[in-house]
């Protein structure tokens with residue numbers, strides 16, 4: 001039986017410290033963390049609980065991007081369960097599918113390459129991408145995964161060029177499903193770091 005831990009957090013509005021103890025008592029264990037988020041998991045669940053700082057605007061906008069009608073359904077976006085919930089002024093929580101670490105290092109490098117150059121060509125339309133073998137190579141590899149290429153292009157156009165975030169594609173921000181689908185979990189960050 002799945003206890004609705006989100007509901008409990010919503011009702012009690014705990015501080016972060018109190019949330020840790022609520023989660024602990026409910027059988028959740030912290031399985032990973034980054035600079036802005038902590039990931040909790042309870043054995044047997046298909047979902048993890050991600051607690052993250054409200055100051056991480058890039059992540060909030062990424063969730064919006066991922067849930068919006070245009071991109072929703074792209075297999076390379078994480079699947080969220082329900083909407084994110086603002087627990088209090090400090091942090092929010094969201095449930096998302098449990099994923100595994102990414103073991104395809106090379107393709108993450110191609111993804112990085114693609115994103116960095118695509119941003120460059122969006123900002124410098126006079127430069128000719130045809131003259132850039134590294135960019136062409138990355139496109140060539142990503143073309144084998146057209147939905148991933150489409151998603152990365154949308155990410156650059158929308159979150160990076162329009163919203164002004166910085167790309168943050170690295171091996172810690174790309175994960176995999178059991179069937180080896182690549183999933184972008186945290187692809188942009190705020191400017192300035």
Ligand SMILES: Nc1ncnc2c1ncn2[C@@H]1O[C@H](COP(=O)(O)OP(=O)(O)O)[C@@H](O)[C@H]1O
Nearest residue numbers: 032033034035036037039048097098099172186
């Ligand atoms: N859905 C998930 N399933 C399993 N582990 C996850 C999941 N999401 C994130 N993680 C782990 O937590 C780490 C931090 O998550 P991330 O979303 O990148 O937060 P941050 O903004 O702090 O970098 C990831 O590098 C990964 O190891």
Ligand SMILES: [Mg+2]
Nearest residue numbers: 034172173186
């Ligand atoms: Mg991260």
